[in-house]
Each structure stands twice: as structure tokens, then as C-alpha cells.
Amino acid sequence: MSHGARILLVTRHRAVVGGVESHLRTLLPLLQARGIQPGLLFEHDAASGQARIDGGLEFPVWSLAALGRQGVLDAVAAWRPDRVYQHGVQDLDLEEALLERYPALLFLHAYYGTCISGMKRQASPSPSPCERVLGPGCLVHYLPRRCGGRSPITALREYRYQRRRLSLIHRYGTVLVGSRAMREEYLRHGLAEARVVCVPLFGDVVPDAEPPAPRPASGxxxxxxxxxxxxxxxxxxxxxxxxxxxxxxxxxxxxxxxxxxxxxxxxxxxxxxxxxxxxxxxxxxxxxxxxxxxxxxxxxxxxxxxxxxxxxxxxxxxxxxxxxxxxxxxxxxxxxxxxxxxxxxxxxxxxxxxxxxxxxxxxxxxxxxxxxxxxxxxxxxxxxxxxxxxxxxxxxxx
CATH class of the missing domain: 3.40.50.2000 (Glycogen Phosphorylase B;)
Known part of the structure; x- marks a missing residue:
């Protein structure tokens, strides 16, 4: 990206509560080191004492909870981002509004729009992964296969929600995933091969400089x-x-x-x-x-x-x-x-x-x-x- 480009990162939590936030906390200073100007829009703010994605860094941040949907859209418009880098939010009206206004990339960290429960796993007759494409059959199997909770009303509501998520995914020119399995998941859900890009992920541990030395087994x-x-x-x-x-x-x-x-x-x-x-x-x-x-x-x-x-x-x-x-x-x-x-x-x-x-x-x-x-x-x-x-x-x- 050109020096000084403004990239708006969008995510659910400001606090480091899981792998997505840990990833963003590590990524943001690396983007800054390349001359990119990041901004951060989040749905849920950090509580007192919680580690934050932007801890120790300086760039604009906007809270959906504090400003409301129109408030954050107005604030972001005044900042004028060159591109949005979306990491998955609950407020799909916000996601759609950003899609309509800015060029956008989406990183699919989890089963966003491909599973009612988001787990891609059935518990009955034994715990096992599910390769079903999201559709009416998921509603048929949801309760007997124990795919999630026990409420058919909740299952129907979440099914409609995930269907909308999937329709929004299809509007991105490019979506990013971290593994071959995730790429295959979204290809099964109708995305074109050229639009689903697997990028190498990274942890927060730097590998040792030398190969591991021999040592006795610990058991x-x-x-x-x-x-x-x-x-x-x-x-x-x-x-x-x-x-x-x-x-x-x-x-x-x-x-x-x-x-x-x-x-x-x-x-x-x-x-x-x-x-x-x-x-x-x-x-x-x-x-x-x-x-x-x-x-x-x-x-x-x-x-x-x-x-x-x-x-x-x-x-x-x-x-x-x-x-x-x-x-x-x-x-x-x-x-x-x-x-x-x-x-x-x-x-x-x-x-x-x-x-x-x-x-x-x-x-x-x-x-x-x-x-x-x-x-x-x-x-x-x-x-x-x-x-x-x-x-x-x-x-x-x-």
C-alpha cells in the first residue's frame, strides 16, 4: 500500500479476548512500520484493566457502543479511509454500510456465514466435524445432530442471520483465510477461487534461533x-x-x-x-x-x-x-x-x-x-x- 494510506480495521472487541484480537494487536504496529496509517473501529470497548488491541499505540479509534452506528459512520467518513479491513462484526447493518462506502477486504477467522452455530460440528451420534453447506438441511439436522442449542426458534433466527452474513461475504472482491480448510469451506459456499486467498498466519512467539537441542524425555x-x-x-x-x-x-x-x-x-x-x-x-x-x-x-x-x-x-x-x-x-x-x-x-x-x-x-x-x-x-x-x-x-x- 502506498505510504500514508489509511486502512480502517473493523472488529468486535477492543480488548484482547481471543485469537483475532491477539492477531490485530501484533499486526497494527507492523502496518505502522510500513507507513500505513491505521484506524480501529470496534463494537465492544475494553473494560478497566483489560489489555487492548491499541495498547501503547497511537491512531484513531471509534467505538460503536459509544457513538452509535451513524456516529461511527460519520466519524470514519471524516477520517476518509482508503480501504476497510474487516475482521467480522455482529452488527450486519454496520458491515453493509461500510461495504457500500469503501473498498473492503474481509478476513474470515471463523465459520462466518457457513454454520448456524458457527462451530461446524455435530455432537450426535458422536462429536465430529461437519462439511454441510449452509442451507435448509442445516435446520433439519440442527436439533437431532445436536449442532448447537435446543431451541428451534433460536436455530431459525441464527440461520437467517448466518444467511445474511453469507450474502455479505459474496459482496467482497477478496476474502482472506488462514488455512486450506477454510478456503475449501468458502469455495463450497459459492465463492470463486480467485476471490478466496490463503495468507500465512503467525503467532506471538519468535522461533528459537537454533534447532532444538537433544534432551531426555520428560513423559x-x-x-x-x-x-x-x-x-x-x-x-x-x-x-x-x-x-x-x-x-x-x-x-x-x-x-x-x-x-x-x-x-x-x-x-x-x-x-x-x-x-x-x-x-x-x-x-x-x-x-x-x-x-x-x-x-x-x-x-x-x-x-x-x-x-x-x-x-x-x-x-x-x-x-x-x-x-x-x-x-x-x-x-x-x-x-x-x-x-x-x-x-x-x-x-x-x-x-x-x-x-x-x-x-x-x-x-x-x-x-x-x-x-x-x-x-x-x-x-x-x-x-x-x-x-x-x-x-x-x-x-x-x-
């Missing part, structure tokens, strides 16, 4: 993140005794995170005799320390993760992953190279246990996975992302 299997049923923590606990028996040695589960599935995981661990240590939420330094001690990162998600940045962050310190083959995970977890994959259609305890055994049984193979994970992480870097984004921002048209 630790690490899981990082919020503990919900989508993340598969119970499946992981159930897989560990099978893997332990096959390996002939003890495995300890270390969990950095918390959430509503923790009591179920604790109960399963007691019932199956699995040593488990819950570290709770940890800061970046402690997370890195745990990653350096573990033998493998487990990412047992039973929904199709759009990408799964935690695997790249683990690779930065030479920690390979074991995961179900769902969503964007295969972009960074390559079997036999940077980790091991278990079948994901459907995900099973046996498959996950077998993947753990493949990763850990042979010390030489495990050492190769450690180096492969480190090399993988070096591919997903901020420079490659910003270069790709800059080219798209320079492109003419909407």
Missing part, C-alpha cells in the same frame, strides 16, 4: 487453551492409558488453561488413573517454559479448528504436536514431519492414542519431529503475512 503431554467440549480434553484423558500401555512407560498430562470441561477431565483422570496437573491460565513466559519441558503438545479438538495457532507457537520452541486431522490443523501438523495426526472423521480415542504412540515410541523419530516442528514454525512468520496483506491492499477494486 509430559501438554494441552494449552480453554477447556470446552470442542477442545477434546476428555478424549485426550481417555487416550493416555492406551498410549501408556503401548509405550510401556508413564505419561503425565499437563494442562495450561481452564474452562467448563475441567471437572469432567478431572473425573476421567481419577477413574482411569491418569496423572494430571492443572496449571490454570498461565502467562506467556510460563507457557513457554511448559512447552520446553513437554514431549508433545496435544491438540485434541473435535471441531474443525480454522487454524490452531497454538501448534505453531509450540513448534517455535521445538515441541511437536499430536492432533485430530480436522480443519486447518494439517497446515502445520504434518504427519511424520512436525507431529502426528489421528483420523478426524470421526475423532476417536483409539486414533488419538495411536498418534501419541507414533510420536513418542522412537526417540530418533521424536527428535526429528522436534526439529520439523521448529522448521514449520519458521514458515509462519509476520513478515510473510504482512507482505501478502500489503499486496492485497494495493490491489485495485473492492
Amino acid at each position: 509430559q503431554v501438554l494441552m494449552v487453551g480453554r477447556l470446552t467440549d470442542l477442545k477434546g480434553g476428555v478424549e485426550l484423558v481417555r487416550a493416555l492409558p492406551r498410549a501408556r500401555e503401548a509405550l510401556g512407560r508413564e505419561l503425565e498430562l499437563v494442562v495450561a488453561g481452564d474452562g467448563p470441561e475441567r471437572p469432567r477431565m478431572e473425573a476421567e483422570a481419577v477413574e482411569r488413573g491418569v496423572p494430571v496437573r492443572f496449571a490454570g491460565w498461565v502467562d506467556r513466559a510460563e507457557r513457554e517454559r511448559l512447552m520446553r519441558e513437554a514431549d508433545v503438545l496435544a491438540v485434541p479438538s473435535v471441531w474443525p479448528e480454522p487454524f490452531g495457532m497454538v501448534g505453531v507457537e509450540a513448534g517455535a520452541v521445538g515441541l511437536p504436536s499430536v492432533a485430530f486431522e480436522v480443519g486447518g490443523i494439517p497446515d502445520w501438523c504434518e504427519p511424520g514431519v512436525s507431529g502426528e495426526l489421528a483420523p478426524g472423521k470421526p475423532p476417536t480415542t483409539r486414533g488419538l492414542a495411536d498418534a501419541l504412540v507414533r510420536a513418542l515410541a522412537d526417540p530418533e523419530h521424536h527428535a526429528r519431529l522436534r526439529e520439523g516442528a521448529w522448521r514449520m514454525a519458521r514458515r509462519f512468520n509476520a513478515s510473510a503475512h504482512v507482505e501478502a496483506l500489503d499486496a492485497l491492499l494495493k490491489a485495485p477494486g473492492r
